Amino acid sequence: MRRDHPVPPLADVSPESWREANRRLLAKTLSEFAFEDLIKPVELGEDRYRVDLDSGVSYVFAATQGALGSWRADKDSVTRGAAGLLGNEIETPAWDVQQFLVDCADTIGTDAPTLGLYLTELSSTLAVDAARIEHGGATAAELSELGHAELECHMTGHPTLAANKGRIGFSAADVRAYAPESQQIVPLQWIAVHRGLAEFRGTSELSEQGVIAHELDDDTVAAFRARVEAVGGDPDAYVWMPVHPWQWDHAVQVLYAGEVAQNRIVPLGESDDGYLPQQSVRTMTNLVRRDRYDVKLPLKIVNTLIWRGIPPHCTQGAPVATQWLTGLLDRDPVLRDELRTVFLGEIASVTVRHPYLDRVPDMPYQHLEALGCIWRQSVSSRQDEGERVRTFASLLHVDENGTAFAAELARKSGLSPQEWLSRLFATVLDPVLHVMYTYGITFNPHGQNTLIGFDADDVPRRLFLKDFVDDVSVTHTPVPERGPEPDGYDHVLPRKKPEVIRQHVIDQLLFGHFRYLAPLMEDQLGVKEGEFWGLVREAVLAYHARFPEKAERFAEFDMLADEFPRYPFNTDRLVITRYVDRALRHALRPNGTVANPLA
Incomplete structure (x- = not known):
């Protein structure tokens, strides 16, 4: 496995691929905005519709409507009408989704600060989509042969949200290193957090040491213990946990700089395993040891509507919820014996609270969810042979x-x-x-x-x-x-x-x-x-x-x-x-x- 984790080069994207990515996203945006009643298309006949915006601009497009109020705009049919120099309306083929957002901002009732960040999310989404168009991607037949984790790297994001790969906080290099579509193996950093800050919880059959033994080999455990001892600490006085390398660099060493300086948080190094990010970006699947747990780790980025941290009540409650739900549902003969439903339990966790920010009433949640982890049973550990x-x-x-x-x-x-x-x-x-x-x-x-x-x-x-x-x-x-x-x-x-x-x-x-x-x-x-x-x-x-x-x-x-x-x-x-x-x-x-x- 690569240890230096090089960032792949920036994908070349042609003007044609950029425009095609825009055409697709513009059609999706028109469809979803019409579904949500953000815009009100007026029928012109023969499945063509017109939207007049407060900016004086109009859009005309062909579309079909379906069940549940859905719209499906034709990406190659969209035109934009705007006043020319002589006051006459000039219609031109429309492909630019960011231009559409600027045109419709007053109509939908958004403001400049929101639009600025939203266009950042749209641009990030377009960059990924255009690179996929440029380089083709795997065919459906090829995808059918992939395992669960590998298939995740080929998906294109949330079907409803227009800006579905915004990832505000990631740089372009971060996207190439850590986003699922980049298909890069990610090693996880491990840290030891003093028990005054951290709390481990697990289901009844899982001890803290049992999780460590499951996730790390003996040599790695010995090396990690030596690193705690090297700073004068007792390894057993700390809770050990993985942290995403981006989060360690951009959030933990900043928000918890004092705890790192005082050896209340001790960096242990990387484990020998490599992980692929799932579509959520923050959940990681072990590719080296498929029987080991998936790991859900906070990332201080905004993606698909929220900051992608992990709330402390979730880390604390995950094993309890798993114990109760699986204990209840695994006894149900319909679920267990007939349907053979699999409940992938979140079986252990570490909660880390911030020593100062956690005391402040109404503190924005993004600051309180920067450190913690949840271990979940992996798909590979529960699937049948040949499934x-x-x-x-x-x-x-x-x-x-x-x-x-x-x-x-x-x-x-x-x-x-x-x-x-x-x-x-x-x-x-x-x-x-x-x-x-x-x-x-x-x-x-x-x-x-x-x-x-x-x-x-x-x-x-x-x-x-x-x-x-x-x-x-x-x-x-x-x-x-x-x-x-x-x-x-x-x-x-x-x-x-x-x-x-x-x-x-x-x-x-x-x-x-x-x-x-x-x-x-x-x-x-x-x-x-x-x-x-x-x-x-x-x-x-x-x-x-x-x-x-x-x-x-x-x-x-x-x-x-x-x-x-x-x-x-x-x-x-x-x-x-x-x-x-x-x-x-x-x-x-x-x-x-x-x-x-x-x-």
């Missing part, structure tokens, strides 16, 4: 030849498109619905937290779920099946109304995934959008038919309601939250409703 595990998000990927990854897998399976989709929907929905209806619990099953195990023929077979802290909620109403619940962990296991619990499923599966998968399946497999949603409905009804005794729960978490609230992710960044420092992460608010295609 392929891929994130749910990967099914939305389209290669540079225009082939959708989901369509490639469906064709390889030998099944009809309808049968393959039915298997997919049952695989995803059965465990998620079972947990919600039976226990009043929901995960946040978005494309990265939800993984699918495929058999040797690329047929979906079972679900893997992860992220048990910050992304699990329980109903505030009593549910006898849940049994005794952990006390004092409302930050980790927040209590919510049943309709809000349901909304996690709706937002992540229907809005966040199926809304995009449906048109891909129509374009590439010939499954009409109405038929697609009919198959999703059949999967829900099949579960209902099997467990009629849960009829009251079906009504409580009504998946077949006439309409659902719409949550505006891009609007939240540009208009509501902006980039204001906050003491806590906030909850999104809905803006309107859309018809439910399952009704």
